[in-house]
Amino acid sequence: MRPTLRIPLHRGTTAHVCSLYPFSVQTSLGHRGTYVGLDLLAGNGAFYWDPFDSYAQGHITNPNAWVLGEPGNGKSALIKTLLWRQAAVYGTGPTGRWFAVVDPKGEYSVLAERLDLTVIRLSPGGTVRINPLAPGPAADHEPASKQTIRQAEMCTALVATVLERSLSPIEDAATFAAVEQLRQSSTGSEPTLVDVARLLTAPTADMATRLRRTSEEVAVDASAVAYALDKLLTRSLRGMFDGPSTVPLRWDGPGLVLDLSGVPVDSDALPLVMVAAAGWLQQLMACPGPQRMQVLDEAWALLANRHTAAYLQSACKLGRTYGVANLCVAHRASDLAAQADDGTSTAKIAAGLLADAATTIILRQAPDQLSAAATHFGLTEPETRVVGQLARGRALWHIGGRSALVQHLLAPGEAPLTDTDARMQGRSEAA
Ligand SMILES: Nc1ncnc2c1ncn2[C@@H]1O[C@H](COP(=O)(O)OP(=O)(O)O)[C@@H](O)[C@H]1O
Ligand SMILES: [Mg+2]
Incomplete structure (x- = not known):
């Protein structure tokens, strides 16, 4: 044994x-x-x-x-x-x-x-809309340039996903210039993705100067981006992210x-919707809070x-x-x-x-x-x-x-x- x-x-x-x-x-x-x-x-x-x-x-x-x-x-x-x-x-x-x-x-x-x-x-096509380009509470706590970078990043992620390719340097620069232009122009109303698409189709003189091109040339260079945004706004993101927010939100609530x-x-559509949603949330998160x-x-x-x-x-x-x-x-x-x-x-x-x-x-x-x-x-x-x-x-x-x-x-x-x-x-x- x-x-x-x-x-x-x-x-x-x-x-x-x-x-x-x-x-x-x-x-x-x-x-x-x-x-x-x-x-x-x-x-x-x-x-x-x-x-x-x-x-x-x-x-x-x-x-x-x-x-x-x-x-x-x-x-x-x-x-x-x-x-x-x-x-x-x-x-x-x-x-x-x-x-x-x-x-x-x-x-x-x-x-x-x-x-x-x-x-x-x-x-899609619903009545509730949130605007990923709305300034949100971060606007009071962060330099505008940082917000412009974040919002332009979101736009390029959305557009690159639709185009199934990275944006060319000029497309990228034009998108950034459009977002920046919207933040600078004080029309009183909050900028939306529809405005970005509009600016890329009809770039302003400021944007053209910044990109060292004529407005017509910028419109041609950025045409694929404008079409992609238009496709997004009329299909995947339709009714959800294509205008000013319709929901009043208490930032001081539980969440x-x-x-x-x-x-x-x-x-x-889901990844695109998630990117836009995350973009909107970033405007809440990029400031001090609990x-x-x-x-x-x-x-x-x-x-x-x-x-x-x-x-x-x-x-x-x-x-x-x-x-x-x-x-x-x-x-x-x-x-x-x-x-x-x-x-x-x-x-x-x-x-x-x-x-x-x-x-x-x-x-x-x-x-x-x-x-x-x-x-x-x-x-x-x-x-x-x-x-x-x-x-x-x-x-x-x-x-x-x-x-x-x-x-x-x-x-x-x-x-x-x-x-x-x-x-x-x-x-x-x-x-
Ligand atoms: N620790 C646990 N003990 C008992 N039931 C659980 C436990 N975790 C999850 N479940 C049950 O298992 C099911 C699936 O869980 P869920 O969280 O939805 O899975 P997943 O998100 O991974 O797909 C739910 O009905 C949930 O109540
Ligand atoms: Mg689950």
Whole structure:
């Protein structure tokens, strides 16, 4: 008979046991932040997280996070409960947290109702319109030149997506000149994308001088941009972004949800609508304010082409400067990696998007995604195996240099916030 090793049972806290078995047991990440669930590698202790607290403690260098996972594994449920619990711990409004959610599936309405978030429902040809070129609260806090750059960036991302190519230097300069001209001319009314298209068709003498061309030459040079904008305004963005805003908004409230469920999730229009929506939100975010969470659910839609991916990257940059934490959701590692396929500039975008988020929360990945996940998130071999086998609600968290395996727990009262299975199972939404 084989002799077995018999040693007395030793029970210790993770603070001590991690020194005996450091790769499987770790100390807890602390009790700052909101409760998430069970820390499975720290003796099933409580796991807490908050991007701003993590930043304040020096665990991470920026407050942005990516949440990845196959559909149905609990990405949106995690975000909804995080916002709900943050509101309970930190409060909302000027002295607490401010939430902005871009919601392509229209599934944040219960959360919005509970937290009194303004819901702005945008749909093609609908009656609600927001204007991404409106000055917004940032106008009082930022030099006009910075806003011009941001708004011109948004216009070029939209146009490049429609044209399926980058803008030529003269097209780019003409677009910038048109946006700048609109900001400078004080007609009293707020500039809109329609005005940009109009100026590109009939450039002013000022624009022509700036571009060292005649007005007629500028109109010819920028004709593709003007057509692309016209196409956008009459199709993808019709009725949503083509005029002054129709929604009065309280900046000092708890926040807002942009419900984009009127735009089909798989349509070509969705990334364009998301870029315009993110452009509008930037005018709210680019100024001092409370700690703000900007959620881009289904952000993979922006990763499908490099122009919108690059725009997403620039939108995420605001984080540290203004106290905005971006939470972006995608399905799989290859959503982010796909950008690397067609040249070095796009590879940089993919790398930059990941580098700009100090926290990644990886839910279950399909077997064919595991090697991409390992490469892009720097997973160890055991981590890669675990990621392929995670149950719903369970995720590998990378917070700066630390890892944790966490089971997200839902409280009974949170079920109405998170239940996206109701329709699949034939239950009524209210049930
Ligand atoms: N931690 C969890 N425990 C129990 N059920 C969960 C958990 N996370 C999510 N769910 C349920 O799983 C379903 C799918 O979740 P959802 O967040 O919509 O997935 P995803 O956004 O990844 O597609 C929802 O009905 C939700 O209530
Ligand atoms: Mg979801």
